[in-house]
Amino acid sequence: xxxxWQDRPVGLVGLGLIGGSLGLDLQAAGADVRAWVHRDATxxxxxxxxxxxQVSTNPEVLNSxxxxxxxxxxxxxxxxxxxxxxxxxxxxxxxDVGSVKAPVLAVWDQLTPRFVGGHPMAGTAQxxxxxxxxxxxxxxxxxxxxxxxxxxxxxxAVRQLAEVVGSQPISCPAEAHDRAVxxxxxxxxxxxxxxxxxxxxxxxxxxxxxxxxxxxxGFADTTRVGGGNPxxxxxxxxxxxxxxxNALRHYQxxxxxxxxxxxxxxxxxxxxxxxxxxxxRPPFLKTPS
Amino acid sequence: xxxxWQDRPVGLVGLGLIGGSLGLDLQAAGADVRAWVHRDATxxxxxxxxxxxQVSTNPEVLNSxxxxxxxxxxxxxxxxxxxxxxxxxxxxxxxDVGSVKAPVLAVWDQLTPRFVGGHPMAGTAQxxxxxxxxxxxxxxxxxxxxxxxxxxxxxxAVRQLAEVVGSQPISCPAEAHDRAVxxxxxxxxxxxxxxxxxxxxxxxxxxxxxxxxxxxxGFADTTRVGGGNPxxxxxxxxxxxxxxxNALRHYQxxxxxxxxxxxxxxxxxxxxxxxxxxxxRPPFLKTPS
Numbered sequence: 001x002x003x004x005w006q007d008r009p010v011g012l013v014g015l016g017l018i019g020g021s022l023g024l025d026l027q028a029a030g031a032d033v034r035a036w037v038h039r040d041a042t043x044x045x046x047x048x049x050x051x052x053x054q055v056s057t058n059p060e061v062l063n064s065x066x067x068x069x070x071x072x073x074x075x076x077x078x079x080x081x082x083x084x085x086x087x088x089x090x091x092x093x094x095x096d097v098g099s100v101k102a103p104v105l106a107v108w109d110q111l112t113p114r115f116v117g118g119h120p121m122a123g124t125a126q127x128x129x130x131x132x133x134x135x136x137x138x139x140x141x142x143x144x145x146x147x148x149x150x151x152x153x154x155x156x157a158v159r160q161l162a163e164v165v166g167s168q169p170i171s172c173p174a175e176a177h178d179r180a181v182x183x184x185x186x187x188x189x190x191x192x193x194x195x196x197x198x199x200x201x202x203x204x205x206x207x208x209x210x211x212x213x214x215x216x217x218g219f220a221d222t223t224r225v226g227g228g229n230p231x232x233x234x235x236x237x238x239x240x241x242x243x244x245x246n247a248l249r250h251y252q253x254x255x256x257x258x259x260x261x262x263x264x265x266x267x268x269x270x271x272x273x274x275x276x277x278x279x280x281r282p283p284f285l286k287t288p289s
Numbered sequence: 290x291x292x293x294w295q296d297r298p299v300g301l302v303g304l305g306l307i308g309g310s311l312g313l314d315l316q317a318a319g320a321d322v323r324a325w326v327h328r329d330a331t332x333x334x335x336x337x338x339x340x341x342x343q344v345s346t347n348p349e350v351l352n353s354x355x356x357x358x359x360x361x362x363x364x365x366x367x368x369x370x371x372x373x374x375x376x377x378x379x380x381x382x383x384x385d386v387g388s389v390k391a392p393v394l395a396v397w398d399q400l401t402p403r404f405v406g407g408h409p410m411a412g413t414a415q416x417x418x419x420x421x422x423x424x425x426x427x428x429x430x431x432x433x434x435x436x437x438x439x440x441x442x443x444x445x446a447v448r449q450l451a452e453v454v455g456s457q458p459i460s461c462p463a464e465a466h467d468r469a470v471x472x473x474x475x476x477x478x479x480x481x482x483x484x485x486x487x488x489x490x491x492x493x494x495x496x497x498x499x500x501x502x503x504x505x506x507g508f509a510d511t512t513r514v515g516g517g518n519p520x521x522x523x524x525x526x527x528x529x530x531x532x533x534x535n536a537l538r539h540y541q542x543x544x545x546x547x548x549x550x551x552x553x554x555x556x557x558x559x560x561x562x563x564x565x566x567x568x569x570r571p572p573f574l575k576t577p578s
Contacts, residue, residue, distance in 0.1 A: 193566035227570035230563030254483035273517030277482035281516035
């Protein structure tokens with residue numbers, strides 16, 4: 001299985017958090033890593049940080065790569081630079097790391113024959129060429145979304161990539177992935193952003209200061225993803241719109257039930273709902289790896 | 290100011306997380322701490338853990354106390370045991386630690402003349418006689434809610450208590466406290482519980498497993514308070530009902546705005562809202578002490 005990296009280099013397009021972290025881990029695993037970036041300053045800094053053996057602003061750096069990872073934001077995946085498409089070596093396996101899969105597949109299946117949709121479920125609040133770090137993917141799921149026409153060898157190569165950096169490969173249909181992340185990743189951003197706005201606008205004058213002073217770790221945790229990268233949140237909603245709207249409808253129904261119990265002073269009903277919420281949470285939590 | 294603890298003992302009613310932690314910190318500060326608990330087994334264990342110098346199931350243990358802290362759940366504060374009321378020494382300053390203040394004041398102002406409402410904003414997921422720990426209150430706000438008729442000496446004593454355990458005393462009207470905690474403490478419980486239910490019910494069959502497998506630290510953080518103690522959540526909503534309903538209305542308006550932007554595919558509007566959410570979060574966060 002080590003043949004993938006020993007025979008031909010791995011190409012990275014983009015050296016932000018995901019690309020840079022991949023570069024560090026892949027090199028540590030013995031791979032020859034080559035990266036294409038947009039700006040000279042990024043290339044220079046990436047080489048200083050050792051994110052890849054070769055880094056260039058010239059797409060020819062990808063020429064001999066057998067596997068190319070598109071470590072780009074969703075908007076760049078959805079409207080790819082023609083130079084990028086032209087730079088994919090013939091026969092190369094191509095995968096991406098975008099957080100929505102069906103629309104990316106719809107674009108890239110037309111552009112290159114051995115495309116496999118991918119989504120490593122790993123992240124930090126950091127971005128850019130300074131963000132890449134060793135071990136980012138350790139113990140985290142790495143989703144691949146093969147379709148009926150996906151080349152099995154290409155799929156195996158991407159799953160192997162995930163394993164080499166310590167991730168757990170999971171394969172599922174793109175639509176199932178997109179529905180799942182709408183519920184556990186995209187919906188929380190909106191739920192949490194609305195909470196920030198409500199806490200901000202629910203008090204006026206002097207009481208605003210009191211509200212801020214009394215906010216504790218519970219409020220900080222509940223609002224963390226809502227206070228995250230707004231561009232990323234917008235792209236997720238844009239490209240996973242239908243699944244996000246469905247998730248919002250499920251959420252609204254649940255919130256209505258809780259609100260109705262409070263309004264009706266039905267404390268046994270409220271307690272039963274909160275007990276149920278407490279019971280269903282543990283299966284969503286990971287044992288820290 | 291040290292006279293408060295040097296002249297007369299401090300009484301604790303209840304030795305759970307708050308009472309036990311107070312007992313440990315107050316003794317470390319040189320106070321004579323005496324505690325009244327309900328059960329013999331709790332008294333024995335509390336003495337083993339050194340939560341107070343004297344622990345008894347007999348209310349007479351409070352006899353000589355100059356300051357009594359009611360470290361009891363809201364339901365017990367709202368419908369106090371007549372034995373407790375009878376056990377308050379004449380002239381003692383009495384304070385509580387309940388998370389809603391106006392209804393507690395309405396009850397206790399009738400029961401004892403030197404009552405001061407209090408709410409230390411500190412907690413962990415632990416409860417019971419094993420939960421008390423040193424330093425729980427360090428750097429956290431401790432709200433007192435004096436009214437026009439509150440004895441200034443009693444208020445000063447409770448603020449001193451907060452300072453002795455390293456907390457930051459804040460005084461405000463009970464109603465302002467209750468509105469603030471509705472926004473930053475009680476609303477997040479409902480918002481977060483609804484998210485757990487939506488993630489649980491938004492997928493069926495095989496996809497439920499996928500949803501759970503893909504849930505990451507963001508989901509874990511956003512759902513932590515929603516998966517907390519259901520009795521506590523219910524009591525907060527019950528005794529702070531009007532403020533919680535108002536907070537829910539503010540929240541609903543914000544959620545509607547976000548949903549409308551997604552439904553209308555108004556991505557600039559969505560990005561602007563998420564940018565605003567990102568900008569308003571930092572003032573709610575504390576520098577870790």
